[in-house]
Structures are given as C-alpha cells and as structure tokens.
Amino acid sequence: MEKPQPELEQEKDPEAEAAARPLLTDLYQITMALAYWRAGRAREPAEFELFFRRCPFGSSFTLAAGLRDCMRFLRAFRLRPADVKYLASVLPPDTDPAFFEHLQGLDCSAVTIRAQPEGTLAFAHVPLLCVSGPLLLVQLLETPLLCLINYASLVATNAARLRLIAGPKKRLLEMGLRRAQGPDGGLTASTYSYLGGFDSSSNVLAGQLRGVPVAGTLAHSFVTSFSGYAQSQVLMLAPASGQGPPKDLSILTESWLGKVCEYLGLRAEETHLGERAAFVAYALAFPQAFQGLLDSYSVMRSGLPNFLAVALALAELGYRAAGVRLDSGDLLQQAQEIRSIFRKCASHFQVPWLEAVSIAVSNNIDERVLDQLAHKDSEVDLIGIGTNVVTCPLQPSLGCVYKLVSVRGQPCRKLTEDSEKQTLPGSKAAYRLYNGEGAPILDLLQLEEEPPPQAGQELRVWPLDVSGGDCRGQTLTPVSLEPLLRVYFHQGQMCEPIPSLAESRALAQKSLSCLSSAQKRLENPEPYQVALSEKLHALLGSVARSSQEGP
C-alpha cells in the first residue's frame, strides 16, 4: 500500500504553521541581544551566512533542504508576552524594561532571505542561506535556522546516498519514526528523506502535513495476537467481481493450504494456525491489498505456505495479493527462494500475477546491506529503512554554521587561529558554472556588488582548498551558468513560492544526474570545486592583513 497524497491541510493547520517557536534558541542569543540593544546597535543592518565546511558522510555533495520550514518559522516569528516574561526571569533583574518592549515588537518584516532552492546540490562554504536584517533580530534567528536546516539537509543527503546505492528501480520506504529524536525529528526525517529520493514513509503525520506518500504493512504483534479463526467475528468475503455469494475465506484458505503444502513438500502441521488466521483477518480487511509478514514463526515452514494459501484463496475470489515482508534472517537469500517458489506456484496453480508479488524487506538495513539488496539479481522490490536513514549514523550532524559577514555594509570576518574556522567576509553572490556538456565545473563565490559572470567570457577564479584557505588562481570560460541564491523572502514577504516537496525531490534527482560518476561515488569521491572571484579573494587578503596589523 503506497499512496501519493496532495499536500493536504498544510495551510489550515495552525500547528503546522510555526515550524519552531522563537524561544527555541540558545540563551546566548538573548544575552547578546541585550548587549546589542544596550549599545544602541539593535537595528544596524547586518548579514549572516549559513553554510557548512564539509559535505557529510565523505560525499562530494550535500542536498540543500529545510528552507520550507525556515519560511514557516520566519512568517510566524513573534514573541508572545509569556515568552518575554520568561526571558525577563533569566536576565538580570535590573534589565531595562524598554529592552523587553523591543523584543515584544520584533517580527521578520525587515528580514530578507536569499537561499539555494531545496533539492539543489550544495557545496562547502557556499551559503545555503543569506539572512539580512536588523543585527539583534538576525542574530536571534541563528539557532532556530540552524536547527531547521542542519538536520533536514543531513537526512536528505543521507537519503540521496541510499537512493544512489539502491538505483532508480527499487522502492525505498522510510520507517524510522520510532528511532528519531522525538516527534519532530521523525516528521523532519520523513519529509526530507522523501525529498532526498525515498519513495514513501510509514509516518502518517508526514503524509497528512507534508503530502509524503505513506506506506505500511503489518507488524508481528498483529500476527501473534491471533491463535485461530475463532477470534474473528467475520470470515465471509464477497468475490471481487461483486457476482456470486460471499465465501468463508478461512475454509478456502484451509483447502488451499493442503494443496500448497503437498505441492511444496511441506507439512501442514508445521504451519502456525494463528499466523494463518491473522493473514485471513488482514485479507478480509484488505482484499485488494493483502500483505503477509512472513517471519513471526518460521518463514519457510509456516509464513510462506500460509501466505500462499491465503493468496490463492483470494485469487479464487478474483483478488490479487500485494506483497510479503521479511524482517529477519538473510534477506537477499530468502527473497531469492521466495521468488522462486512464487514462480513455481504461479505456474503450477495458474495464477500468473503470483510470480510478481512484491517482496519487501527490513531489519536494520545500512548502506552495505542495501548494496547487496540492490544487486541486479536481487528479487527484493521494496526496502524499508529506519534507523540508518533517520539517525544518519555515519555522521549524525552536518555542522552548518551561521556567521556574520557584514554590518552596515562593512565586511566582517572571524580570524581565529584555527584556520578551518575562519570565515569569508562580505555579502556574496554565488553562481554555478557549467561546461559545454551541461556538467557543473565549479561554484563561484563573489561579492554581491560585483557584476555577474557572463557565459562565454573568460574569468579568473581562486579555488578554495579543502581547509578553507585558498590556493593559486586559474582561468576558465563557462559555457553557461546559473545564480545559486534566490530571494525567497524580502522585507518580511515571501516573494517566490517554495516548490512542492515532490518538485524539490525531482530537482534533487536531476541535479545529481549532472554530477560525474567520480563525483557521485560514495567513498573517496572526486571533490567538487568552489572558487572565489578575484575581488573576493583580494578582500580576503586585505581583511586578514588589516587584522594582523592591528586596528
């Protein structure tokens, strides 16, 4: 069962509106706010950039994600009186009440956001978000924006890796809600693993609020809750055609069980009656979409013959079974055996659709296991991944940062002795330059005031080295290019709609297809280059020198 859903109710639901509350922030944002305000600097125009320093999981790329949640957060941003009262309780008792009035009046009507669209491939040091507005306010936004972008981009990238491994045909189901960091972690994971390339999620709320296609089967508890047919009050099922009287599905099933066991050389006494009764109950509820979970007792001696008996009983009434699921053991090997038995039975019992019944697998599947399950000879159709997509165990955080790049139009820079933590000063523009084959050559960072690069025109650029420093200049001539940062939010107004989740998902797959296979490789990929314009490179030098020389 897998149903695409329109983005239902998203706008109607007040809980869905605010992605995070304003106080979901670090206390130091509040203490700094007070200090900015005391210094009379609250309204100074400032710009921050949100970026990461290294792509996660050793990949050459990151998928930009989380922007839709940032927009919901910014539009609803407003401190309630209770919030301000709470802040007063943690600040010094003699804090000027006018500061709290200032906080109470804050909203995002003076904030502008430029961002890379969701689903864009993003690279180190190229801003995902440029946030400009009054210094005090855009400082306050740091933590919630990081919180909304960091994990969304991480899990989308993780999902994209899993999709690359699985190839385009295997269906991938995200089912990690129970292992996520609480309710919202689960919702975020489901939303952005779909954006990254999964087909569906088990998370019903993600279906309701975000339009993610939802899918599901049944659990062992359902199977083990049955001990026999006597527990079911209903056993009659009408034929699919609507023609003819209803029949007792348990009687049909018992009769088919004998035939199945005889044909496969199994002992009917070894099959579990409770399991079969559970399958019959599920089939009665979903005659058009019957699925069996095969491993509550013994897959080959009980689950499989029971499934076949019910499937053939359904076939007799004109229905088609939908699938089976395995949740333990050697999944690949069992899928081969099951497919081979499906084929034999399809032919022997003359039920052709039986050979193509979907085989779904789950059980702590990681990249390595997925690689086996995605092998060209694999008979697995659908792969459910929970923990290993949701928790991103290879690297459970992306490490985006939010750094001040200008105040009052003057470039700022952090010049710590840890060179990797140094930042690039100034308000920037970013372009992706392409070669004649439509493949991206590099991302170019330049100052926002510079004229954009031109297609067909030679440029001198300064590639960033891995440590965030710079190396020697080079020249190149892009055949085409695109600006990476779009103005989504201007002075408090949305000025471009956020594409639907499905559109961003399609963009992600399209962008990935432009990378070379060496760049897409999951281990030791060829790095993607990011470079500075001549002018930005020069500014970097001058800000560094002026600091070394002292003020």
Place this chain on the structure above:
Amino acid sequence: MEKPQPELEQEKDPEAEAAARPLLTDLYQITMALAYWRAGRAREPAEFELFFRRCPFGSSFTLAAGLRDCMRFLRAFRLRPADVKYLASVLPPDTDPAFFEHLQGLDCSAVTIRAQPEGTLAFAHVPLLCVSGPLLLVQLLETPLLCLINYASLVATNAARLRLIAGPKKRLLEMGLRRAQGPDGGLTASTYSYLGGFDSSSNVLAGQLRGVPVAGTLAHSFVTSFSGYAQSQVLMLAPASGQGPPKDLSILTESWLGKVCEYLGLRAEETHLGERAAFVAYALAFPQAFQGLLDSYSVMRSGLPNFLAVALALAELGYRAAGVRLDSGDLLQQAQEIRSIFRKCASHFQVPWLEAVSIAVSNNIDERVLDQLAHKDSEVDLIGIGTNVVTCPLQPSLGCVYKLVSVRGQPCRKLTEDSEKQTLPGSKAAYRLYNGEGAPILDLLQLEEEPPPQAGQELRVWPLDVSGGDCRGQTLTPVSLEPLLRVYFHQGQMCEPIPSLAESRALAQKSLSCLSSAQKRLENPEPYQVALSEKLHALLGSVARSSQEGP
C-alpha cells in the same frame, strides 16, 4: 550565567500539552487497526511491553526516561475530524464508515500504564512501560510511545556517561540544539540530558517549558560585529555600590589594557580593538556577569589581554567578571595557561577573585576529550557539549521495541527463527533485588499473577543470557527488594504524579551510585543480571513447545 528555573508555564501552554499528535504513527498501525476492527477484536483486552534488548554505547545500564512526555501524549490523545478524514484518504475507498466512527471516539480512558520511574536504571528485557487496554488502541500507541521513550532514554544515558566521565564537580552545559533533529529533537535532548546529569542547557525553550536551568555566553559574531567603541552609543557605567558618578568603561579599559600588556609582556597594538569594544559592550549589559569569548582573533595576544583589561576596569567599579570561554585549539593546555595568568594578575593587581574566574570550553567535545578535560589537574570549570550529547554518535538509537505479551489474558509470544528477536510471554511484574550492602543483585521478571518475592526468603531464578535466551537456574536470598513497575496511569487517569525533572535527575544520580564501579565502567563493564522467575521460565518453555508442536 546559569539560572535554575521552576517548571514555568508547563501546564498553561497548549503546545506543551500534547507531546505528539495521534497521527504521528506508522501507517501499518492504521491498517492493522482496520483489520482488528473488521475481525471484531478492537476492544479485546491486550497488553504490550516496551523494552530494549541491549543497553546502549556498550554501557551496563540505561536510564529510563520519556515517561513525562508519554503521559502528556496519552492524556491529550484524541483524533480530530481532520485526522480521521486524512486516514480515510489513505485507506481503501470502500472502508466501512463505522470504522472511522470508532477511531473518532478513541481516547485513553481504558488504558493503563505501568512504568519504571524516570531516572531509574533500566536493564535489557525489563519493560520500561507496560501498556494495557483495548487491542486496537494499544496497538495504535506503539509508534508514538516508542518515539517518546527511545530517544529520551538514549540521550539521558549518554548524558549520564558524560557525567560519570566528568565527575561530580565539572559543570556540564548541553548546547546541541542546532545539531538536533529539528525543534523537538532539540527540546527533548535538552530536557533529558539534564535528567541524565547535565547542569544546564543553552536551549531557552527547555528552560521555559521544562524548567531546565539555562546558561549561555556570547558568540563570535557578537565579537566580530564590533570594530571599535564608536559603534556603541552607551559607554558609561555606574559603580556597583551605586555610590559615585558613572565612568566611561572604554576609557578605564584602555588604561587597564596598557598595564596588563606591560605586566604580561604583550604588545597592546596586537590586541584587537573591535574585540575589546565587544567585551566592553557585553560588560555594560552584564556588569555583574561579564564573560569573554577569547578566540575570535588570537587568544593569548588579543582575547586574554582584552578580557583582563575589561575585567580590571569592572573591578575598579566594584564588579566581578564571571568567566571566559574557549572554542578552538588545545582547550586543556590553554586553560592551564589562562589560569596561571589569572593567578599572576590576581596577585599583581590585587584582585583576588580574578584567579577563580570560570573557564568554559567547547568545540566538538566527545568522551575522549572530556576525559582529558576532567583530569584532576584540569583548570576547566564548565564544559559545553553539543553534537556529542545530542546526536549520541556512539549509537544514535536505542532500539526499544513494543511487543504484544498477552491478549484476553492469554500469553503471546513471537517465536521467530532469529532467537534474539524472540519475546517473553505474559503480563509481568519486575523487582530489583538487593544484597546486604544495598547494592542491586539483579532484576527479577515474573508473571504478574505470582506473589511478589519476599526479603530474606530464598528464591530460585533463571538468569537471561545475553542473547535473550536462558541458562541454568540459581538460588539467592535478597536482603531487600523494590518493585520496578508503578501504575502511573490507570483507566485513563494519572494516579501518581510524575516527579519533577530535577527529582528524576537526583534519582538517576542516586541509582548510579549504587552500581559497582565495574558495572559503571564505560568500556567492557561487568554486565548487570536480569533473571526470570521459575514460573515465567516454565511458561517460556511451554509456549515454545506448544508452538513447535503446531497448533
């Protein structure tokens, strides 16, 4: 700055009331619900157990946590019409409308929860939660309850490990909000890392909603946003005593800078004026709680002398500086150097409190680095940990499961061929047995109907082996014992208040102190034993046999 807070507003805030929405569940819960309902089994009395199979991180223990969120979830559990409408859109179009009426009428008034109190040490296979009620409903609760318990217990346990490493004196600040799985992941992390033994969190919302003490300093952006004093509109500060005229703190600071640099043999020209102006601005906002972030430019040549200049200027006005923070480089080594300079200056400038100014450190601190920072000669006072507490990188999910143990009073069991995934049948009671020294000997699982074990009376028990199987019986005589599962929620009513977060935090520390040091060891600890009663052990054998023999 670190302020303990009462649990403010928790009850008043509607958003804080429902910990999760009913649709935050896996779709298969809904499909199973329909199948149970169709079979006429929706209201059959059933019991599920929520437990884990292995303690996380290689620890011998887990801290039970998340119960308070489960209670909030259960009390508010109710499907809204829009929820039911959404479910109708993903179920077959011919689904009986009476099923949706049944869903619409669901609440937890027939649900009973027995649970281990928050902050209890919990061990493998001993239920954290026993959930009984109507089969359809308690099945539906699976995913949200797992979601609320799994991560809460994981992060509390992770925090407890970090507290064991840090020892009782170092202050631990959780600051991982920006690296959490979205807003709620951050809130959950802050709440339960406090429960696990941290002192405070940077997360303001956790302070507001959960009463977690909040703490914070300042960020590099604040420092780099200043280039000089001209940016500040206010520079005057009144003496702490209130006696005497305000003085210009920038003038005092400049004068102290000369003395500091002269005494320490530093060049005043190498100090960064913007950094100093930022410190002055912060000091003007927080004269009683001035803190300096030292590594925006150069710790030893700029951050430290600038901090000292401002601190001594404040001292002249009768204030005491609160602390410094380091966020890069060799934290331990720098803390030693800074402390030694604080001592020299305290003595030279006759400002005794200066030598005890708090040194806070952060920068991707993990267990290994924390172990160094907690060394007895370490001069570090406060340690901020973000990613490594929040994301639990050593094991990012706990793997709690939720298994059906009885229906209509009959024990159920999953008997998969994967022996580790087999479950223990029947509704159970659990006791912790203690020896004469008050140390726990083992946790005993028995059937709920059995009489409780008695102190001083010999018992025959069957220890579980690591794989979840059982081994040979043994006898023992507990000197004292306590029941582990308490009825918190009975037929829809809270029947015991959930202790405050601070009380649960204290319980966790007390429980940990009862473990032997071999059991508390973080690597290769001595395992803690869990055993079955004679009767439960016998039931296990009989359920296994009856299944092998077939129905």
